[in-house]
Every structure is written in structure tokens, then in C-alpha cells.
Amino acid sequence: MDILDGLTASEFLSDYWQKKPRVIRQAFPGFQCPVSADELAGLACEEGVESRIVIENDNGKPWQLENGPFPPERFERLPARDWTLLVQGLDHWVPDIADLLEHFRFIPNWRLDDIMASYAPQGGSVGPHYDQYDVFLLQARGHRRWTFGGHCDTTSPQVNDTPLRILSHWEGEDTVTLAPGDMLYLPPGIGHHGVAEDDCITLSIGFRAPTVDDILTGFTDFLCSQPGAEAHLNDPDLQVQDNPGTIGAGVIDRIEELIRDKLNDRSQLALWFGQYATAPKSMDIVVPAEEPITPEDLATAITGGEQLRWNEGSRFAYHELDDETALFVDGERYLLKGDARPLAPLLCAGSRVSMKPLARMAGESALLGLLTTLYNQGSVYFE
Structure with a gap:
């Protein structure tokens, strides 16, 4: 073709x-x-x-x-x-x-x-x-x-x-x-x-491509859910003004600094966008497995050569951070460190996961636990 x-x-x-x-x-x-x-x-x-x-x-x-x-x-x-x-x-x-x-x-x-x-x-x-x-x-x-x-x-x-x-x-x-x-x-x-x-x-x-409105409202909603968002704007250096109706330049400076500080956190932006971009279009198809699997049974299936594939309604992506890799699946994020980091690009390369390299990773209990979670929540299944 x-x-x-x-x-x-x-x-x-x-x-x-x-x-x-x-x-x-x-x-x-x-x-x-x-x-x-x-x-x-x-x-x-x-x-x-x-x-x-x-x-x-x-x-x-x-x-x-x-x-x-x-x-x-x-x-x-x-x-x-x-x-x-x-x-x-x-x-x-x-x-x-x-x-x-x-x-x-x-x-x-x-x-x-x-x-x-x-x-x-x-x-x-x-x-x-x-x-x-x-x-x-x-x-x-x-x-x-x-x-x-x-x-x-x-x-x-x-x-x-x-x-x-x-x-x-x-x-x-x-x-x-x-x-x-x-x-x-x-x-x-x-x-x-x-x-x-x-x-x-x-x-x-x-x-698809998100609108500017999607990005601005989505990211600010995400920021509002993070720790510290409930804090109030303070002004310990408040001084007497000639007119109480004036909104001083210092107030605008403080608000601008606060917003810039939040927007300059690229890792937060990446984590939000990964979750936003992989949220499934239809939650009716990404449903928990009818028969949950154990890590041991999953490992047996993987080493036995069964083919793992994405749920047809699932979305997979990843982003490389400085010392870890963020894996995004169906609107959720999973942070992988060290030897676990290669799992993210492996899972995201295509709907049918390459099983030989996955079998080599299946001996790691933490990775096996993550794969079990993805299976039981309905994001992947055996073909």
C-alpha cells in the first residue's frame, strides 16, 4: 500500500x-x-x-x-x-x-x-x-x-x-x-x-486539534485543582493610596507574576496536556475487564506469546521529562523511572504491542503491576 x-x-x-x-x-x-x-x-x-x-x-x-x-x-x-x-x-x-x-x-x-x-x-x-x-x-x-x-x-x-x-x-x-x-x-x-x-x-x-479556548480553560482548570490553588492573594506591603478606587500597578504586577509562575512550569503543562489529549472520546467502550486478571496470569500470557493490543477506544501517548517518562493512557498518567522508562514508547508505538521486548520487561513486578492495571481497567486486552 x-x-x-x-x-x-x-x-x-x-x-x-x-x-x-x-x-x-x-x-x-x-x-x-x-x-x-x-x-x-x-x-x-x-x-x-x-x-x-x-x-x-x-x-x-x-x-x-x-x-x-x-x-x-x-x-x-x-x-x-x-x-x-x-x-x-x-x-x-x-x-x-x-x-x-x-x-x-x-x-x-x-x-x-x-x-x-x-x-x-x-x-x-x-x-x-x-x-x-x-x-x-x-x-x-x-x-x-x-x-x-x-x-x-x-x-x-x-x-x-x-x-x-x-x-x-x-x-x-x-x-x-x-x-x-x-x-x-x-x-x-x-x-x-x-x-x-x-x-x-x-x-x-x-x-483533531484543540482550540485555544480548550487549552486555556483546560489548563487553568487543571491548575485550580493543584495544591496551593486555594491560597489567597496577599499584600503585606499595602500602602495608603490617594484614591481608594485605584487598582495600582503593583497589584497588576503581583497578579502577572503569579500567573507567569504557574504558566512557566513546563512539567505541569506537559502532564496536563498528556492527560487531556488521551482522554477517550467514548467512555462506553473503555470499560473494566469482565474477568480481572492477576499479575501472575498476565505474565504467563505474555511469555506464552499471546498478543496484547489496545482497546479500540483507548488513547496512548508519552512525554519524556528530565528524570522520568510520563505515560498517558485514557486520561490517566503513570510516571516511569529508571529501567521502566522504555515501557512507555513500547506501549505507544502501535495498537498491537511488540511482545518480545514486552516479555523481557514482564519480570519486573512494578511494570507487571502497571500492565495489570491497564488490562483490568479495559485499556488493553489479549487479541
Whole structure:
């Protein structure tokens, strides 16, 4: 497979990532979609699965949106064409879909959002729009015609009387039809419109980035939970002012110093961001193991050659500090020291853990205890 169309990962990131679209023919040659339309409809009926139906014209109302879960009979009442079913987080529920992500590990784990499936009969579409994230659109079944190009933002005209952000006056720059195995990369803000030419399924591999608001509010909330946050601003050097209504420059200086002191602690920032970035999108799938395992049983399974893999909804990352390595799994952090530090990059390299080096580490009781914790909380399991 050549998912980058002959480019190296460095070349793609330098020339295309967040810069311009790229059409990649047969990124996945002979691709067979692991799920059928009926299976997607079945998932859309399940609690805990985020799903939506978009109808282009619902009794004269343009681009109407319905949110799941849906009763099975809803699909019997849909028109023959011009509608779309969206199932979010398909990788959380289908291991074969999650395996596709291994081809995109040239992008950091923390940037991954999820894989969304879009099923549509002929004419089905979600309308011309733009997204605020990077996405690879992999054609999994049938054919979809994509028109794309031109930068869009909140000032771009949109259709009224719809809950969706549909562009009302937009003309793309390029048009292509994707067949199974073809893929289109789109950076944030690029207008695009995909229309099903027959019964088709498209898989959207999306990559998220936090907003400035997410970072500021998230980190300050984290700081407010740390020891010492309950302390009050003091002023033992208070002096009489000419006017009691004045907020003196010294007060602002003291507050600025306090804020800078908190923001300059890079280790605190790294620990917060690691936990924030690995918090699972769906807690419905990261659930404790039905049968908890003991460290001894875990060691036996590892040395016996069983394959350990991530829960499909779990997120793994790590950060190197001065004298320790912070491992982040599903919003929790684990600080590793000394000979334990190599465990973090080993666990984070891919969804299937390399078992030979892991077996060499399994003799260390502390590491075995950590692996047991990850197993029992549902972050990893034996395949």
C-alpha cells in the first residue's frame, strides 16, 4: 500500500499537511470494506454509538438532521435516494476498522479523532461544507464524486433553516470520483462536497486539534485543582493610596507574576496536556475487564506469546521529562523511572504491542503491576 502516493511521510507533512488537498489513487489497493450498510444501520440503533441521518430535502426543508440511536423501522421509511447515514467512532466498535489507523502513525497519536463511516444511496450527501480538522476520505465501497477547493471560514455564506453548516454560495476548484481504495486528503477550512454515485460507504479518518479556548480553560482548570490553588492573594506591603478606587500597578504586577509562575512550569503543562489529549472520546467502550486478571496470569500470557493490543477506544501517548517518562493512557498518567522508562514508547508505538521486548520487561513486578492495571481497567486486552 502507498497511502501517500509515493511521498515520504516527511514530504507529505511538509508539502500537504494543513496546506493543500491531495488525491491518492489506490492508497489501499483492492480495499474491501469490513462493514456493510446493514451493519452500520444496526450500530446506529445502539445506545452509546453516535449516529446521524442527513436528508437533503425533507418535505421542503433543506438539509435536515436526525440524531440516533434510531429504531430499526426508521430505515424502512427513508427515501430511495438523497440521504446519508453517519456513524461516528466506527474504529471504537470494529477492530478491522481500527487497524486502518496503523497506516497513519506518521501523525502523532494525540492528534487522532476517530474514523467516521458515511453510507449513502445514490445522490446521498451531507451538502457542501468545510471542517475545522484534517481528514483523509477513504472510499470503502461504491463511488463518490467529490468537488473541493477554496478556503472557507465563518464568514462564508451558509444555507438558512438547517441545523447544518451548509455553504450556500460556493464553487469548488476540482472534481474527482473516488473508487474503493482511493483516498482524498483535505486540510482544515477547505470547502468540499461529496455526492454518492451509487450505494457507497466512505470512511473519514479525522485528526483533531484543540482550540485555544480548550487549552486555556483546560489548563487553568487543571491548575485550580493543584495544591496551593486555594491560597489567597496577599499584600503585606499595602500602602495608603490617594484614591481608594485605584487598582495600582503593583497589584497588576503581583497578579502577572503569579500567573507567569504557574504558566512557566513546563512539567505541569506537559502532564496536563498528556492527560487531556488521551482522554477517550467514548467512555462506553473503555470499560473494566469482565474477568480481572492477576499479575501472575498476565505474565504467563505474555511469555506464552499471546498478543496484547489496545482497546479500540483507548488513547496512548508519552512525554519524556528530565528524570522520568510520563505515560498517558485514557486520561490517566503513570510516571516511569529508571529501567521502566522504555515501557512507555513500547506501549505507544502501535495498537498491537511488540511482545518480545514486552516479555523481557514482564519480570519486573512494578511494570507487571502497571500492565495489570491497564488490562483490568479495559485499556488493553489479549487479541
